[in-house]
Structure formats: C-alpha cells, structure tokens
Amino acid sequence: MASGLNADTVGPVDVAVIAFDGNHFSGDVAPALRDLQKDGTVRILDLCFIRKAADGSVDVVELGDPEVTELFQQVADVRFDLLSDEDLKTVSDNLPASSSALVLAWENTWAARLGAAVRDSNGQVLMLERIPRESVDEAIEALATA
DSSP, rough: OTTOOOTTTTOOOOEEEEEEEEEEEOHHHHHHHHHHHHSOEEEEEEEEEEEEEETEEEEEEESTTTTSSSHHHEEEEEOOOOOOOHHHHHHHHHSSEEEEEEEEEEEEEHHHHHHHHHHHOOOOOOOOOOHHHHHHHHHHHHHHOO
C-alpha cells in the first residue's frame, strides 16, 4: 500500500472550493496546508487550480503539472485522484470570469480513530453538518456581550 491509505482506517474526507479574485495564486495558502498536514490534522489527497480568464476560457492545473509551484507539490504527499474531470468542469462552469479557485480534497486524519471506533461499534453517522462561519461569529459575539 504505497499511498499509506487503508479503507478501514481512513478518516472522513472533505472537498472545498476556495475562490480568489483575479487569476493569480500567491501561494500563501500552501504553508498553512503544509503545517496542517505536518502536524497530522489533515492529509491532502488531491488539489488543483482553476483559472477563468475575462473571456471565459478556463485553465486547469493539477498536481504533477509543471505549473504547480513547488510549495503546493510539497503539500500533497499522496496522489489520490478524487477530483474528476466532471467535478472540475462543474467548478469552472460556476466560477466567475477573471477569477480563480483552489479545489482541495483532504482526509481529516484527526477523526480517523473516532471513525474506526464508530464502525467497530456498528455505529453510523446519522447527520454531519458544518455550521456556517457567520453563525459561529454571531454566537461568539452574543457570548461576548452577555
């Protein structure tokens, strides 16, 4: 198992599309991702960049392509093809002109042990939902003013 992945022990996997104004990635996200991976919080499984020009033309750059900066090449130590061409087309179709996006798939390695324990106990997740950032901010503000 060269990838280090095992279906019985892999943690939950999330996908995010992070949009940026303009067609240039500064690379500022790479060190944060690398730190999260290095400390065992996540394992980056797949990532790509999508640029959409003002005229609507699209450029997709994936891991392994020469255009991907070394910073991002270092982030993903596993080449696990989770992002399909259809997924990337859907993202690019919904991306505004003159913008770009980082599409990222990661394993929540911090939750792998809990997930295995749930499966071993014949449990199942009935609901999983992410609370929107705005709701969290409002709750923090309400707590601070209480």
